[in-house]
Amino acid sequence: MTIERVVTASGTVDLSGVGYAPVGRATSRGGELGEDDGLHGEAQFVLGAGSLANDAQLAEHDGEWEIQGDPTEAAFLVAVRKLEGTAERASHYGRVGEVPFSSERKMMSTAHRHENGAVLLFSKGAPDVLLEHCSRLQVGDATVPLDAERRARALADVDELSDAAFRTLGVAYRPAPELQNISGGEDRPLIDESHEHDLVYAGVVGIIDPPRPEARPAIAEAHAAGIRIIMITGDHPATAARIARDLGIIADDGIALPGARLDDMDEQELRDTVRSVSVFARVAPEHKLRIVDALQADGQVVAMTGDGVNDAPALKSADIGVAMGITGTEVTKEAAKMVLADDDFATIVHAVREGRVIFDNIRKFLRYLLYSNMGEVLTVFFGIVFAGVLGLTAAADGGLVLPLLATQILWINLVTDSGPALAMGVDPEIDDVMARPPRGIHDRAIDTGMWIGIAVTGLVISVVTLLTMDIFLPGGLIPGGTDTLEVARTAGFTTLVFAALITAFNARSATSSAFRGLFSNAWLWGAVMLGVVLQVAVVSLPPLQVAFGTAALDGTHWLACAAMASLVLWVEEVRKFGIRVVERPRGRADAAVL
Structure with a gap:
């Protein structure tokens, strides 16, 4: 937060320098601002008063300037030190009372006794709110009535700052002789809102809080992912709309809806409003909760971010409450389901990507296991049902024969369901x-499309396995085979293992080709190669031949086993190509509330 502009009745002062180091210079209309200039005195007063109505602290440690407290308040402490001689003025005042800031009031006031004994009340807050408590205007060293024309001019200054993407805070004061007898001790009587009247409006500051460079690309990525970004802020509507346009949250002709408008809406009207409005400004804490509830009532999944105590109810109500880890209060962190360690919106989008990748991998895992297991089940089932057609009955001299032995099925599960699946x-x-x-909220991890893929792939695996056995058996659908039942069964067994290993590459995506990112997973390749080596061993080594009936x-x-197993890959490639041709994007969006 950096104050870059101060607007008073006499003109505008620009302050250079960014960050919390109080280094910069004051200019007006492109030239240096002299201390004898009346505008300089007005700017000094605005920044000085804002520094007194303030609970932040600014200190230098080992050459680095650090703050304690709210960054917006700290911006006053930095800016006031940029005007020579201004910082020392605060030492002449001692605080004797305070009306704290609240989101509902959008302003705060503090009472201070000058060393000469006079008591003054200093206030700062949202300019449009503060002006309602003002009856006079500071011009140079004098005050004049704040008539309709001057009030309109002050509001126009606020709008100009807001249109330039500045956050705005107004500053006002008044002598408070009725507080003359306040002791200033711990038992001092509390001042309250009743003292915030007949204030003298001193001016407004423009605070720049530039979005992080990564924010706009992150928002664009979120929009591409079907995630709608809603900005809820206490800023002036013009400021909120300008920042939202710069970030790509709304279009160039988009507007911000003031929170006061929500008070007049019933639940159905609010639900209709949140479908189209993406920026809400000048909101109260209860507005945030109502917006979240309205989105959820409309069937949306809502992630809500926040850092203040007032954000806690909305975070608790949201499907996913995201608290700020650096600036967030403990109350907010306790109410949230997730704490953002770096307070960076781009991290949320990155987390969405990681979450989707993890869920994709869970589906890949399930898809692969069901592909291969369905192949085993159908191989045994069809092998028994069509044993006569395939030549299995003749090879067993008319008796019932299983296409796979029990030990072979266990071996398939060991080789295919362990390494590649992991x-x-x-x-x-x-x-x-x-x-x-x-x-969608009710979408299943294993949906209809996956079941179709499981059925098709399982059927292809069983068909190529049984046909491989038929090739080498005498009789059956494919004539010419001369091998024994043990050799034919071993060939079918090997084909099924190879097909299952090849299916691991098919299962990496429901729609993309298996050749996309083919070599990006070294662990998968290692698992598949290990499976091939183990299969060669169980077929070739005599001790394992005895154990597994090979x-x-x-x-x-x-060669025949490898060629037949590869048909699983090509059939799935054709099926995926057809899906890519006919698939159409389905419009759906969640709502993320920032």
């Missing part, structure tokens, strides 16, 4: 997860 859990992003709309295969067998 590698799916660390699979990098294949599809652009931020280019798709959010999932027989040695020659080069023709291995």
Whole structure:
């Protein structure tokens, strides 16, 4: 927060320098501002009064300037030190009373006794609110009545600052002789809002709080992901609208809706409003809660960010409350479901991406396991039902024969369901997860589309496995086979293992080609290669042949097994291509409230 402009009755003062180091110079109309200039005195008074009605602290430690308290209040302490001789004036005043700031009042006041004994009341707050408590205007060393024309001019100054994306705070004061007898001790009588009347309006400051450079790209990425960004702020509507336009939250002709308008709306009207309005300004804490509730009543999933105590109810009500880890209060952190360690909106968007990748990997894991297991189930089922057609019955001299032995099924589960499945859990992003709309509230992890893919892939795995056995068995659908049942079963067994391993690459995406990002997951490749080596071992080593009922295969067998297993890849590629051709984007958006 940095005060860059001070506007008084006599003109405008620009202050250079950014951050909390009180280094900069004052200029007006492009030239240096002299101390004998009346405008200089008015700017000094505005910044000095704002520094007195203030609870922040500014200090230098090891050459670095640091603040304690609200950054907006600290901006006054920094700016007042940029005007020579102004900072020392605060030492002449001692605070004797305070009317604290609140979001409902949007202003605060403090009473101070000057060393000469006079008591003054200093106030600062939202300019439009503060002006309602003012009856006079400071011009140089004199005060004049704040008539309608001067009031309109002051409001126009506020609008000009707001249109330039400044946050605005007005400053006012008045002599308070009725507080003359306040002791200033711990038992001093409290002053209250009744003392905030007949104030003298001194001027307004323009505070720049530039968005982080990464904010606009993050918002654009969120919009592409179907996430709607809503800005709720206490700023002036013009300031809020200007910042929202700069960030891409609203279009160039978009506006900010004042919070006062919400008071006149019933729940249905508010629900209709939040569907189209994305910027709310000059809001009270209860407005935030009503907006969140209205969005949820409209079927939206809402993430709400906040840092103050007043934000806690809305964070608690939201589906995901996000508290600021640096500037957030403990109350807010306790109410939230997530704490943002760096207070950076871009981190929220990054977390959305990571969350979608994790969920994608869970679906990949499930898809792969169900692909391969469905293949095993259908292989055994169809192998028994169509045993006569495939030549299995003839090979067993008319008896019932299983296409796979129990030990072979266990081996398939060991090889395919362990390493490749675990590698799916660390699979990098294949599809652009931020280019798709959010999932619906009632969407299932295993949806209809996945079940169709499971059924198709499982059927293809079983067909290529059984046909491989038929190729090498005498009789059946494919004539010419001369091998024994053990060799044919081993070939089918090997084909099923290879098909399951190949399916791991198919399962990485429901729509993208298996060749996209083919080599991006080294763990998956390692698991697949290990599976191939283990399968070769269980077929070739005599001790394992005895244990798993396998027989040695020659080069023709291995080549046939690999070729038949690869059909799983090509059939799935054709199916995915068809999905990409006919698929249409489905419009859906969640609401994220910032």
